[in-house]
Amino acid sequence: MSIWEYANPKKFMQTSAGVLPFVWGLAAACLGVGLVWGFFLTPDDFRQGSTVKIIYLHVPAAMMAINAWVMMLVTSLIWLVRRHHVSALAAKAAAPVGLTFTVIALVTGAFWGQPMWGTWWAWDPRLTSFLILTLFYLGYIALWQAVENPDTAADLTAVLCLVGSVFALLSRYAVLFWNQGLHQGASLSLDKEENVADVFWFPLLVCIAGFVLLFVALVLMRTRTEIRARRMAALLARERLA
Amino acid sequence: MMPDLGKYAFAVLASYGASLGLLMAVVALSVWQGRRVKRQLAEIEARAGERADG
Numbered sequence: 661m662s663i664w665e666y667a668n669p670k671k672f673m674q675t676s677a678g679v680l681p682f683v684w685g686l687a688a689a690c691l692g693v694g695l696v697w698g699f700f701l702t703p704d705d706f707r708q709g710s711t712v713k714i715i716y717l718h719v720p721a722a723m724m725a726i727n728a729w730v731m732m733l734v735t736s737l738i739w740l741v742r743r744h745h746v747s748a749l750a751a752k753a754a755a756p757v758g759l760t761f762t763v764i765a766l767v768t769g770a771f772w773g774q775p776m777w778g779t780w781w782a783w784d785p786r787l788t789s790f791l792i793l794t795l796f797y798l799g800y801i802a803l804w805q806a807v808e809n810p811d812t813a814a815d816l817t818a819v820l821c822l823v824g825s826v827f828a829l830l831s832r833y834a835v836l837f838w839n840q841g842l843h844q845g846a847s848l849s850l851d852k853e854e855n856v857a858d859v860f861w862f863p864l865l866v867c868i869a870g871f872v873l874l875f876v877a878l879v880l881m882r883t884r885t886e887i888r889a890r891r892m893a894a895l896l897a898r899e900r901l902a
Numbered sequence: 903m904m905p906d907l908g909k910y911a912f913a914v915l916a917s918y919g920a921s922l923g924l925l926m927a928v929v930a931l932s933v934w935q936g937r938r939v940k941r942q943l944a945e946i947e948a949r950a951g952e953r954a955d956g
């Protein structure tokens with residue numbers, strides 16, 4: 661069995677139909693447990709007070725804002741190299757979901773920043789790179805809408821995705837590149853000294869799992885919609901010719 | 903029971919409200935689009951089937 665079997669739309673539709681209910685269920689369970697645990701059952705931080713509860717939304721959303729772009733990069737490269745339509749449609753399907761996570765990261769960051777830094781916004785490296793990432797998401801979605809021929813749209817958006825990947829990486833490592841912003845370093849680290857305390861870490865892990873699963877569920881569902889829309893366009897074109 | 907959020911209640915509740923609202927919006931929009939396209943495709947396939955039969 662090869663992974664390329666799933667490049668066949670029929671095979672993808674069959675497999676995703678079976679997998680989707682489980683992914684939705686797991687996503688709902690992880691998000692429910694993680695957010696209730698984080699919001700109701702964790703203590704306040706000794707410095708940040710109750711605002712530490714924002715971590716359960718802000719960190720998973722920011723992680724997925726970047727990881728969604730990485731997924732789009734991989735699927736765009738598959739399209740450019742192997743010309744599998746499902747791959748290009750999966751990238752298209754992921755963009756609005758990635759944009760939503762990026763906006764959540766920015767909004768929760770602003771709500772968190774106001775009481776901690778005394779400002780809603782600062783031209784900090786990480787904040788600014790996330791704003792640019794948002795603009796890349798919007799440009800990517802707009803480009804898909806603007807080009808009528810789907811294969812040309814897939815080619816152009818794949819190239820835009822390659823360029824945007826630089827900013828996605830920049831967003832991830834901005835704190836390390838320029839050590840002059842307000843934003844703190846990574847909240848999650850394999851180094852126990854740098855990592856957040858266990859009492860926050862475990863519910864955060866559950867929330868991250870929930871966001872990843874929600875992303876997978878949404879992308880699978882939206883890719884199925886894109887495949888159907890593509891078939892619909894082909895049938896309509898055939899109707900016009902008949 | 904609602905935890906005591908103290909002076910940061912607005913920041914925390916606004917974060918949860920905005921985030922859950924955005925997540926629900928993207929899920930609802932994706933489900934709605936999926937159902938609409940599925941219905942339209944079924945109609946077009948039915949039309950194509952009728953033409954093939956007739």
